[in-house]
Amino acid sequence: MGPPIAFVADSKHGCTVGLGCDVACNNPIDMFQQMRLLLQAQRDREHTACEGVPTAMSRSCAEVLRLATLGGAEAMGLGDVVGSIKVGKRADLVLTKCTSMRLTPVHDPVRALVLYASVADVDIVLVDGVVRKQAGELVGFEWPSLRKRLVASSDAIMERAKKAPLEEIRHRILTERSKWLDQNLSDVEKARLGAAPTAANGG
Numbered sequence: 585m586g587p588p589i590a591f592v593a594d595s596k597h598g599c600t601v602g603l604g605c606d607v608a609c610n611n612p613i614d615m616f617q618q619m620r621l622l623l624q625a626q627r628d629r630e631h632t633a634c635e636g637v638p639t640a641m642s643r644s645c646a647e648v649l650r651l652a653t654l655g656g657a658e659a660m661g662l663g664d665v666v667g668s669i670k671v672g673k674r675a676d677l678v679l680t681k682c683t684s685m686r687l688t689p690v691h692d693p694v695r696a697l698v699l700y701a702s703v704a705d706v707d708i709v710l711v712d713g714v715v716r717k718q719a720g721e722l723v724g725f726e727w728p729s730l731r732k733r734l735v736a737s738s739d740a741i742m743e744r745a746k747k748a749p750l751e752e753i754r755h756r757i758l759t760e761r762s763k764w765l766d767q768n769l770s771d772v773e774k775a776r777l778g779a780a781p782t783a784a785n786g787g
Contacts, residue, residue: 590651591626591643592768602656603648619648619698633770645698675713680705 593599603622605613623643631638657667666676680701682690687705690696709717716723 589764589768590622600655600659601651602659603651604656614703615652616697616701616703619645619652622648622651623698645692645695648698649694675710677708677710678706679708679710681707 590601590603593601603615603618605611605615605618611617623641623645626643627638627641630641654663654667657663657665664673666674669677680687680697682688682696682705684705686700686702687696704720706717707720708715714724716725
């Protein structure tokens, strides 16, 4: 729905920033993909703004991993409860295997997680210390019955959506997007996204 703003909100506006998934109807709920998307978007922004051949990035894999873990917890006011491995916090943990071809070998665990890992590598998931996924399989859930409920819910949502004023919603989204682009992107970035530059920012 637009370029990621995590680093802009963090560095320019001092916001508490977390990384998450949105628009699940269009995109997979996959934090590994989101971490890579944020890095790639930042790389594009910096490469577009620089002169000559880019030689470095200002943001690291460690920063992105923090946004996907402790940053999200802090953004929801739960930084003292979850988001990092620390005595006294809840054991909300995701453990990945490093046996797949894409994760063999691992020289830097943080970079491997951010740049190479996928949901297929997730082996164990604990929620408040309770195992909810083990050996890649859900624990404590009857997937067939849950899937049936999910499909029924989706069908009901699609039926209700037919009554939504789509044109009004689309107009409002595009208007808000234009405002954000005008306030946060350079003219070069706007041109790449098909947005017209304004006099206020040098256009």
